[in-house]
Amino acid sequence: MSGKRVYISFSPFHSLHIVQPIYNNLVELQYDVYANLEATVDNIDLRQIEAREHFIVILAPEVINTALNPDSRIYREFKTAVESQRNIIALTPKDFEMSATPAPTDPILKAIMTTPRVRVNTGHINQLASHLEANFFQQAPRSMTIPSPTADADEVAKRQKRARTYAREATIRLNTEKRFLGAVSKIRQGHYEEALHDLDMVIAENNKNENAYLQRGRVLRRMGRTTAALRDYEQATNLSPKMVAAHIGRGELLLETERYQQAIAAFEAALEAQEKSAPALAGKALTLFVSGQPDKARELWAKLIHRDANYADAEWTAGVFDWPESLQKQAASLLETMK
Numbered sequence: 001m002s003g004k005r006v007y008i009s010f011s012p013f014h015s016l017h018i019v020q021p022i023y024n025n026l027v028e029l030q031y032d033v034y035a036n037l038e039a040t041v042d043n044i045d046l047r048q049i050e051a052r053e054h055f056i057v058i059l060a061p062e063v064i065n066t067a068l069n070p071d072s073r074i075y076r077e078f079k080t081a082v083e084s085q086r087n088i089i090a091l092t093p094k095d096f097e098m099s100a101t102p103a104p105t106d107p108i109l110k111a112i113m114t115t116p117r118v119r120v121n122t123g124h125i126n127q128l129a130s131h132l133e134a135n136f137f138q139q140a141p142r143s144m145t146i147p148s149p150t151a152d153a154d155e156v157a158k159r160q161k162r163a164r165t166y167a168r169e170a171t172i173r174l175n176t177e178k179r180f181l182g183a184v185s186k187i188r189q190g191h192y193e194e195a196l197h198d199l200d201m202v203i204a205e206n207n208k209n210e211n212a213y214l215q216r217g218r219v220l221r222r223m224g225r226t227t228a229a230l231r232d233y234e235q236a237t238n239l240s241p242k243m244v245a246a247h248i249g250r251g252e253l254l255l256e257t258e259r260y261q262q263a264i265a266a267f268e269a270a271l272e273a274q275e276k277s278a279p280a281l282a283g284k285a286l287t288l289f290v291s292g293q294p295d296k297a298r299e300l301w302a303k304l305i306h307r308d309a310n311y312a313d314a315e316w317t318a319g320v321f322d323w324p325e326s327l328q329k330q331a332a333s334l335l336e337t338m339k
Contacts, residue, residue: 005052008035009077015058020170025129035163041073046080050146055081058091085143090115210239242273260291279321289334
């Protein structure tokens, strides 16, 4: 596949969000792409640079700092690309400025710093592969490629298969994350039906996503679907026993539905995970108050007021904790007895 072989050099810790769509799009364009997923590099990787016409390096401030070390992966990969005279293309985040870094004296670092760059606009990243093909991959390397040894073939195939699998999984993860963030935004805007649909999709893609259950519980609660909301809060706490927000959400719903013993247990679980959780303390106090234990309730609420005098205002407290009107009224009744 002459002319369509690419090596991508990147930091797995800082540049995966750029690498993943570029990798997938180049593969769709029938390029033979090699991307090392490890933090280190070995001779098999370096020989793949020599065997490929094009070398893409993804630069970011963290990568430049890493490249200062001649033993680092980025430095060794770039050095091999320079010495084998590959067609080098540097990609940088849109807001990254090389001028902010001191001028290097090392020739390899100088080459890294002075290589012509393509700025990556994440909003149009899916068009980047086609842009590279049309404007950069037409240039041939200044030296012939060196076929990798036959002895490397099995290991190279294994690594490429792992990279393809990882890229597919990363696509799912990124798409799921985008859908989840979109759902959270829709919740803030009050578009509950749309948010619920998105969260259903997120959970269908990953039924171990505790944050999705938490947010879906919040949506269902706002929609008045108490039983379903409780089920989601409980699932969130099953997946993440120390998820304070899920314990609190469950406790508040149990309080609203007058299941006081269970509500206290939920608030205590939240306080066990986060001892100073104000909404958990307030929820427990309200539960004690309405279940006939006003002295204990006042004692707990006094602790809140000691932290912040604003807790003496039921309306302010309800706004901070995003409480429904029923809990605000209970707080007002409790506070009335403390005067």
